[in-house]
Amino acid sequence: MKKTRHPRYARHRFPAEVISYAVWLYFRFPLSLRMVEEMLAARGILVSHETVRQWALKFGQSFANRIRRRRPTPGDKWHLDEVAINIAGRKHWLWRAVDQHGIVLDILLQSRRNAKAAERLLRKLLKKQGVAPRVMITDKLASYGAARREIMPGVKHRQHKGLNNRAENSHQPTRRRERIMKRFKSAGQAQRFLSVHDQVANLFRRPARANAADHRTSLAQAFRVWSEVSNTACA
Template sequence: MKKTCHPRYARHRFPAEGISQAVWLYFRFPLSLRMVEEMLAARGILVSHETVRQWALKFGQAFANQIRRRLPAPGDKWHLDEVVISIGGRKHWLWRAVDQHGTVLDILVQSRRNAKAAKRLLRKLLKKQGIAPRVMITDKLASYGAAKREIMPGVEHRQHRGLNNRAENSHQPTRQRERIMKRFKSAGQAQRFLTVHDQVANLFRRPAHTNAEDHRRVRAQAVQVWAEVTGIASAA
């Protein structure tokens, strides 16, 4: 395998292409670390699952930050939802926001499901996005209304369970990963993993109602962006 000279991979004995592929496999598909280890071995890259874990920790967030900067501007309609996850035998709540196109805007793992927690999510969203939405859609949890009135008083708020299917559906990949990983070990681990996971999913998300030709074109563009983000494009 050709070795890519990129400062990000200085002092790593494995080539950038192998590291990039390992991180991509781990965050893109519902695979355990040991599964990724075996898939890499089949490609002639002999590393341990612990090495894959360390690569994911070291490079994942940096890749996710670059993906976020390269994605199109989010839509003006935000869908917010929360789902319970068990961490160390304790109940936590995963709060997630997506736009009308299905792009995940942000996530926040918290131990509470109240107005204070909803305010934290809205403040985080506004800081990241830099602009308030035109419409905010949630279920009927009263905490959303209380938080919206304080943080985004001018935003239209629609509360109806049937309107929020897009946000509820966005939790399904998390449930898959939760099973593969045999639950998250801590709130911090869940926050770190899902922050990267959702951005990688955004990059490779297939737009609705596309034919096979458009799907291949969008996928090729995503692969090219990934190569640029990870620094392996310079090897071409």
């Protein structure tokens, strides 16, 4: 019996498995569009890097949204940090929040590094997570304290550079992608790409202190979820 093609992939020449695989490669690993094109060509799939880019734009965010909805309840300890990114000759600030398990909660790219920018991040986090954390951990930037007092005054706040390594380390994959992509072309492109990239990374993240058997189980579960969110299980 022939499997039913999901409506999401209607009018696409390539099968859903190929499109899903290309999108997964692009967001999961530090690969350029042309690298993904060559990896597909090695498997006999002839597709241009521009087509891969269009697939990433069309399907990436919807896949990420589905992954986010399936994500377990975040931890009650939020680590917040910001890092400078140069885009088209201008300095921007990438604000990121992760929980105590290393799961990226959200990111927000802004042109400012002040209390108003920190407030925007906290408002977005509260809207997306639906609940405030028990404690918020940041570096010594005073903007975090001002934003916390305004947005969630009941949350405990710890400011110590050494306590915030988890958030700082979460920026490393972004730096690798930035080098591969020869820097982001615009703030909008960076926001769109990273909002998908971080959710895919969350899904395939190796559990802390996991042995080989646990890692294989976690990886198999991640691929099952990816198959469901990309609608390839019925393709």
